[in-house]
Amino acid sequence: MNILCNEQVSKRFGSHQVLDSVTFSIPEGSVFGFLGQNGAGKTTMMKLILGLLKPDKGTIRVCDETVTYGQTKTNRHIGYLPDVPEYYGYMKPKEYLKMCGEITGMSREEIIKRSQELLGLVGLEQADKKIGGFSRGMKQRLGIAQALLNEPKLLICDEPTSALDPIGRKEILDILGQIKGKTTVLFSTHILSDVERICDRIAVLHDGKLALCGTLAEMKENHKKDSIQIEFNTIEEVEKFMNSKFMMEYLDSSQKKENSIVLHGKDINTMERAAICTLESEMLLPKKLEVLEPTLESLFMEVTR
Ligand SMILES: Nc1ncnc2c1ncn2[C@@H]1O[C@H](COP(=O)(O)OP(=O)(O)OP(=O)(O)O)[C@@H](O)[C@H]1O
Numbered sequence: 001m002n003i004l005c006n007e008q009v010s011k012r013f014g015s016h017q018v019l020d021s022v023t024f025s026i027p028e029g030s031v032f033g034f035l036g037q038n039g040a041g042k043t044t045m046m047k048l049i050l051g052l053l054k055p056d057k058g059t060i061r062v063c064d065e066t067v068t069y070g071q072t073k074t075n076r077h078i079g080y081l082p083d084v085p086e087y088y089g090y091m092k093p094k095e096y097l098k099m100c101g102e103i104t105g106m107s108r109e110e111i112i113k114r115s116q117e118l119l120g121l122v123g124l125e126q127a128d129k130k131i132g133g134f135s136r137g138m139k140q141r142l143g144i145a146q147a148l149l150n151e152p153k154l155l156i157c158d159e160p161t162s163a164l165d166p167i168g169r170k171e172i173l174d175i176l177g178q179i180k181g182k183t184t185v186l187f188s189t190h191i192l193s194d195v196e197r198i199c200d201r202i203a204v205l206h207d208g209k210l211a212l213c214g215t216l217a218e219m220k221e222n223h224k225k226d227s228i229q230i231e232f233n234t235i236e237e238v239e240k241f242m243n244s245k246f247m248m249e250y251l252d253s254s255q256k257k258e259n260s261i262v263l264h265g266k267d268i269n270t271m272e273r274a275a276i277c278t279l280e281s282e283m284l285l286p287k288k289l290e291v292l293e294p295t296l297e298s299l300f301m302e303v304t305r
Pocket residue numbers: 013018036037038039040041042043044045
């Protein structure tokens with residue numbers, strides 16, 4: 001079952017088409033990484049899912065219920081962590097969670113039980129001090145506890161790791177990793193390594209459209225290019241190799257980078273044989289020859305260029 005289904009969602013601000021027929025869905029229990037450069041429209045998409053903005057076109061469904069602008073009905077399925085969560089600095093974490101639980105109508109017993117569980121999950125059970133004295137990482141972790149208080153089906157986190165140091169980022173990713181499978185997570189970021197670490201599925205937003213969407217393995221397969229990288233000892237060796245007419249016949253394109261060259265062609269086997277023949281005939285001994293696999297970074301750069 002899909003927890004979230006976006007179909008042909010479009011949103012424009014003035015003449016700026018921020019989202020243009022964006023379609024994707026998130027299967028239950030998965031962690032979905034929503035990638036895009038600054039201003040790509042990630043927050044706009046999240047606000048549409050929360051019913052805080054009205055789409056110009058398209059439909060959004062959360063747990064099979066249609067999201068309606070200005071109504072909060074579907075938000076009972078959602079926990080939301082904004083990029084910079086705001087707190088009353090004079091409150092302690094337990095007091096804050098109690099207030100949030102009371103607002104959403106939870107019973108006293110429920111609030112105590114869930115607060116204990118969640119403060120344990122986010123590693124703040126011993127942090128019995130005012131939130132005003134918390135680090136950014138602690139505030140983000142408390143934000144996750146608050147967003148999970150109501151046991152939502154979908155947790156939406158807007159760039160939860162962007163402002164954190166490597167330890168703070170690891171703590172957040174570990175928490176999201178722990179709830180994986182139980183709660184479906186949608187999180188936006190531009191930190192590619194975070195996505196590679198914990199996401200099952202990934203979407204890349206660019207120029208208002210989804211430039212990539214699927215599992216990392218699917219993306220790599222769909223965008224597989226037959227490429228070989230050869231690293232030489234000197235630039236002269238690179239030139240000598242590239243001046244071989246024989247090699248040119250088998251290439252679509254090539255890119256030189258310092259003492260290395262990346263060769264792109266249609267057929268990896270033919271290109272590899274041609275490269276080895278050229279190395280032999282030019283009496284060149286490279287430092288390294290490898291067939292290149294696309295990485296999330298190379299795919300991201302390719303589609304957002
Ligand atoms: N209420 C609004 N009125 C006009 N333009 C807006 C509004 N909200 C967002 N925008 C514009 O829409 C575009 C997308 O913004 P959005 O905040 O969704 O991007 P983002 O991908 O979340 O960026 P970032 O990674 O920097 O947070 C930006 O150009 C932004 O200036």
